[in-house]
Amino acid sequence: MYDSSENKQEAIAAIRTQLTQSIGAKKCHPCGCFRQSVETLLLSEMVRGDLAKELEEARSAFEPQKYDCLGCAVCWPAVAMNALAEADPDSANAAAHCPTEDVSERLGWPPLPGDYRVLRYRAPVALCMLNSEDLAARVFEAAPEGLAIAGTLHTENLGIERVIRNVLANPNIRVLVLCGEDTVQAIGHLPGQSLVSLLQNGTDEQGRIIGAKGKRPLLKNVTADQVAAFRRQVSLIEHIGVTDLARILDVIHESAGSSPGAFSEAPPEITVEAIRAEEPRKLVLDPAGFFVVYPDGRRDLIVVEHYTNNGVLNVIVEGKTSPAVYAEVIGRNLVTRLDHAAYLGRELARAERALRTGEPYVQDRAPGETEVEPVSAPSKCGCGASCGE
Numbered sequence: 172m173y174d175s176s177e178n179k180q181e182a183i184a185a186i187r188t189q190l191t192q193s194i195g196a197k198k199c200h201p202c203g204c205f206r207q208s209v210e211t212l213l214l215s216e217m218v219r220g221d222l223a224k225e226l227e228e229a230r231s232a233f234e235p236q237k238y239d240c241l242g243c244a245v246c247w248p249a250v251a252m253n254a255l256a257e258a259d260p261d262s263a264n265a266a267a268h269c270p271t272e273d274v275s276e277r278l279g280w281p282p283l284p285g286d287y288r289v290l291r292y293r294a295p296v297a298l299c300m301l302n303s304e305d306l307a308a309r310v311f312e313a314a315p316e317g318l319a320i321a322g323t324l325h326t327e328n329l330g331i332e333r334v335i336r337n338v339l340a341n342p343n344i345r346v347l348v349l350c351g352e353d354t355v356q357a358i359g360h361l362p363g364q365s366l367v368s369l370l371q372n373g374t375d376e377q378g379r380i381i382g383a384k385g386k387r388p389l390l391k392n393v394t395a396d397q398v399a400a401f402r403r404q405v406s407l408i409e410h411i412g413v414t415d416l417a418r419i420l421d422v423i424h425e426s427a428g429s430s431p432g433a434f435s436e437a438p439p440e441i442t443v444e445a446i447r448a449e450e451p452r453k454l455v456l457d458p459a460g461f462f463v464v465y466p467d468g469r470r471d472l473i474v475v476e477h478y479t480n481n482g483v484l485n486v487i488v489e490g491k492t493s494p495a496v497y498a499e500v501i502g503r504n505l506v507t508r509l510d511h512a513a514y515l516g517r518e519l520a521r522a523e524r525a526l527r528t529g530e531p532y533v534q535d536r537a538p539g540e541t542e543v544e545p546v547s548a549p550s551k552c553g554c555g556a557s558c559g560e
């Protein structure tokens with residue numbers, strides 16, 4: 172903190188040096204990051220007085236904006252902003268974040284879009300892989316049990332706000348595992364270090380993450396109550412720098428086992444309804460006809476015979492796998508009801524399993540009671556007409 176006039180002069184000197192670098196660098200001239208930093212510096216009386224000439228030069232260097240932020244390894248305006256935050260926090264906090272697109276909340280979970288993938292809702296672990304995009308692909312493929320959501324995180328302001336709001340909207344999440352590479356830039360975004368600081372220290376009255384060293388660790392779109400609830404809801408397991416998949420899967424497994432259960436102080440705005448499904452009561456016949464399914468072990472094929480509802484064989488579809496068969500069935504419009512398609516999918520999966528394992532297969536009847544009298548005697552599979560059973 173620059174708490175003496177000598178220290179303030181140090182801050183001014185640091186800001187001057189960084190501004191001069193940006194003014195001299197063409198890449199900064201069309202950059203939103205440079206523009207926003209200069210506008211923020213102009214808010215500070217302390218800086219305005221001493222650096223009027225540099226600020227004017229900086230503004231005259233502006234060109235039509237081409238990008239929000241290049242994420243440069245060393246971002247001079249960001250260093251200037253960090254010096255301002257120390258010397259004149261009110262002015263630094265009065266400005267917006269690094270320029271990024273606005274996001275709007277949607278119904279369901281997670282409410283905010285981002286660089287993540289949902290694996291399941293009722294699971295206790297959220298995995299944040301920071302800037303390790305290739306690790307993310309391998310984790311998604313492994314889809315370990317206990318993992319609810321996994322994603323990357325690139326910024327210490329809007330990115331962390333999304334983590335907070337998406338986690339708060341799912342009370343099942345109780346552990347946040349942090350791994351992967353934090354930004355390599357020495358003076359760029361440091362979302363990992365900022366997230367650790369947030370969970371350890373919280374935010375100050377302006378929403379600045381206490382102890383965060385990133386570019387602009389300012390949370391403006393979450394309330395102090397939301398931050399406090401987030402800190403109570405999740406425990407942090409910190410493995411910044413770890414990218415070894417096997418180790419991360421172990422950590423997820425252990426973390427899931429230590430979950431204390433759903434967070435009871437979950438905020439009321441959760442939008443996901445849990446419905447207990449009941450057995451279907453009615454069976455409505457598909458006007459397109461019915462199927463007889465069987466595995467043909469001799470030829471290593473799944474066979475589906477399609478009959479019209481008056482019991483006439485219409486076509487036979489054969490395939491090596493259930494997706495091959497159902498894609499052909501759908502492509503030929505042999506199924507026109509969703510419940511019938513679901514039933515067929517289940518039977519194809521069972522037949523495929525029997526083909527692979529040699530287990531016996533008997534076609535199950537479709538669930539529910541038929542509404543109309545079948546044309547001929549009901550078959551074993553419940554399709555309502557002759558199906559060979």
Ligand code: SF4
Nearest residue numbers: 199202205241243246
């Ligand atoms: S990110 Fe920073 S250093 Fe890079 S172009 Fe933008 S303002 Fe300049």
